[in-house]
Amino acid sequence: MKGIKLNVLDFLSKNVKPATGCTEPIAVGFATSVAYNALFNESVVSSGDVISFPKNAPTFNTNQLVEIKVKTDKDVFKNAYAVKIPGTGGQKGIGIATAMGLHSDYQKKLNLFNDITPELIEKAQQTLNSNKIKVSFMESKEKMPHLDIQVSIKYLIENSSRTSLVQIEDEHDNITRIEVDGKILFEGSRKLPQKEQGEFPKSIVELVHIAESMTPQEREEVYKGILMNKNIANEGLQGNFGLNIGKNLEKMAKMDGSYDSMVMQVRIMVAAAADARMGGAKIPVMSTSGSGNQGITALVPIAVISEIKNIDYDKTCKAALLSHLITKFTHLYSTHLSALCGCAVKAGIGATAGITYLLDGSLEEINNAINLVVANITGIICDGAKEGCALKLGTASAVATESALMALEGIKIPPDNGIIYENAGDTIKALGKISNSMVKTDNEIINLMQLKYKGT
Missing domain, CATH: 1.10.4100.10 (2-methylcitrate dehydratase PrpD)
Structure with a gap:
């Protein structure tokens, strides 16, 4: 029959994905993990929807953290506000998910909390208790709201601070921007519903x-x-x-x-x-x-x-x-x-x-x-x-x-x-x-x- 041909495997890979826990706080944790790794790199390797860094980041140290700012659109904020995070013994919300992201493998994307251990949860809790994580929501500048997560980390490296910024838009693992000290390392494309409608x-x-x-x-x-x-x-x-x-x-x-x-x-x-x-x-x-x-x-x-x-x-x-x-x-x-x-x-x-x-x-x-x-x-x-x-x-x-x-x-x-x-x-x-x-x-x-x- 006539009509738009759909690549089903491509559809499934983009729209049907495994995730451990509520996707909104997981996405914040993912953005945080990417932002932390970006601090120790000057470039990004990208292939399709997959990004990686040439250098591995060292173990996170709360004492070197200056601050983390998490800003989300209102609906991500709403959805992540009171949901339990897997493996935390019932803790809820964006704050603990952000702290867990610092100790997780960004390459696992929405499954980055799968293998987190009680020891790492304890370290994440210490980071959360430092009161250096600030969470807020943004007013949308667009007519129609869209998923928007921005995580900024200011961190001391060899006695000088570096600041990274990661932005996720439209889909929970769709990175559209990675910056370090104002330098853009990566820019991705938006996944606009209007465009998807035309292709579906x-x-x-x-x-x-x-x-x-x-x-x-x-x-x-x-x-x-x-x-x-x-x-x-x-x-x-x-x-x-x-x-x-x-x-x-x-x-x-x-x-x-x-x-x-x-x-x-x-x-x-x-x-x-x-x-x-x-x-x-x-x-x-x-x-x-x-x-x-x-x-x-x-x-x-x-x-x-x-x-x-x-x-x-x-x-x-x-x-x-x-x-x-x-x-x-x-x-x-x-x-x-x-x-x-x-x-x-x-x-x-x-x-x-x-x-x-x-x-x-x-x-x-x-x-x-x-x-x-x-x-x-x-x-x-x-x-x-x-x-x-x-x-x-x-x-x-x-x-x-x-x-x-x-x-x-x-x-x-x-x-x-x-x-x-x-x-x-x-x-x-x-x-x-x-x-x-x-x-x-x-x-x-x-x-x-x-x-x-x-x-x-």
Whole structure:
């Protein structure tokens, strides 16, 4: 069929990535690690999206640190404000993530906290306790907010100070600037949504066709995410993380007789995965469109339903890829983080498309399932990453499953209902306009969070 050809492996490498912990504080830690290594180098080696330095930096010494300034856009600040950082024993926020970045390997990008030891956590805590890390958020100078992280380090080397600056924009590992003492060592390109829109398929029918045309190598890559996110869901049920929403849903379902319901099974496993991730589990998840929680919502329902229905590997992989693709399609028409909860709404749309396809739904039924999700949970707001996200992800995954099942029974939202259009692609674009119009709401959410934490 005609349309934009998509390199699926390239799409997966750029949009579907493993990450340990919440991606916003991890990105700050990554930027900090790069900034520290930059202090000891005069050049940068770059190849595609990968950067490296000719010289290795020495072990960080808090006594030589003058100060670190971390500035982020408001939504990164919001998302990283109260989320637990893996391996820290429950510590939260940007400060400890920044300090950990000083002791981590920048070459691991969003997995740089994977191998951090208790000894290094203790050193990071000492750096945090020195009160030399200052965190603030920036007012956006652009009409539409975008992901923006800037980390500046002033450090004493042989009794004279050097200052480095690293900037990350648009995606959590997309470095756009590295400076040392005002000298630019590296400049990268922005990854603008408008440009991505132009390079991405324009319709749901195209995305379904891409999913149906998967190669064995593409299926292998997609299946890694299914296994990874199923693993953290099992960990959430077995361990003690966050609010233990998944475990409590399981207990309640067994008591009231709803445990064998497919909708409840999905809800339990998704909530458990979110419990573990938001509760600081040192286990990677496969993210999608820049979010690990979106990855959980997009993939875990497909993994659960595939197992319940004994659906074959090929079909499961195609459904999972479709979920990724539809989530990305929705993401491209909304801001990177906004007042709308992308982990519930964006990924919920992707999940319901994947579930409907998994259960042999037609293109029309996939269309109707998406519209049902939008009609149901569009109003869920994002008030930052934290333990309570397990509630939203559990709810969204249940709605995604219900919507798929209802669509398969012929239920359809009429296009005269609210923001719903006949074509689900148009509904998604309308949803994006709502998301992009909620900048004032987003600012008020952040203001309320700040006032609460300040005790006023």
